[in-house]
Amino acid sequence: MRLPAIKVYRAFRAFDHMPDGDCERYVRRVRANAGAAHAVGPLVAAFVIALAWFIGWPFAATVLPLSRYIPLPDSAEMQFILLVATGALAVGVGSLIIRDGLMYEALRRELARTDCRKCGQSLLGVPISRIGVDPDxxxxxxxxxxxxRKFCLLDIGLAPHDLVPLEQRHLPKDLATIRRRVGA
Ligand SMILES: [Zn+2]
Structure with a gap:
């Protein structure tokens, strides 16, 4: 696994040859299909971190000699400001990490859908053989x-368009013009 710099999808080699715009469209589609956990997860994380931070630190300060281990300001006002500022930072960073973690997992699962169920090889771009002319x-x-190993697409829950290589999925920017020109 490679560590993503900022963009989660850059952790996957499958997106190496795709520009950011196409990757972000793919990510938006995966997010839309990912269900409520993706929308709710970062909010729950933010709530739990806020609760732990704003209850945990004041409680710790009452039972432990915190100033011996952490350089704390002397005045109660400054300690309160420090608590709020560090708490906001922890909530922000924590919920971003959870959001990116959930997105990483959703992308990994989506990409694995098109892997061979037996050996894990990617089946993207592999030609499809059909009985009859129907795309059934x-x-x-x-x-x-x-x-x-041979698989029936229905058995592994895939449609032919799922097997189109990622870099070939983007639509040309001037699609509307092309359609008008060919009368489609
Ligand atoms: Zn295989």
Whole structure:
């Protein structure tokens, strides 16, 4: 695993050849499908951290000689300002870490959907063989180029468009013009 600098999706090699705009569109789609946990998780984290911080530190200060271990200001007002400032920082950073952690996990799961169920090789871009001309997932099959295992798309919950390589999924910016020109 590579550590993402700022953008979570840059932790995955699958996005290496995609510009930020396309990655962010992909991330937005994954987030929209990820369910309530992604929206609620960072808020819950913020609430729990705030609770722990603003109750934990004042409590610790009553039972421990904190000023012996931490350089604290002498006045109660300054100690209160320090508590609020560090608490806000902890809440902000903590909820961002939870948000990015949830997004990392959602992206990992989404990318793993198109991996071979037997050996883990990516099946993106692997040609699909069909029985008949219908693009029916029940009659569409794919063979892992690594281990040779054959899968029916319906059985592994994939549609043909799921297997299009990520870098080929973006739409040209002038799609509306192209459509008008060809009369589509
Ligand atoms: Zn395989």
């Amino acid at each position: 997932p029940a009659k569409s099959f794919i063979k892992c180029p690594e281990c040779g």
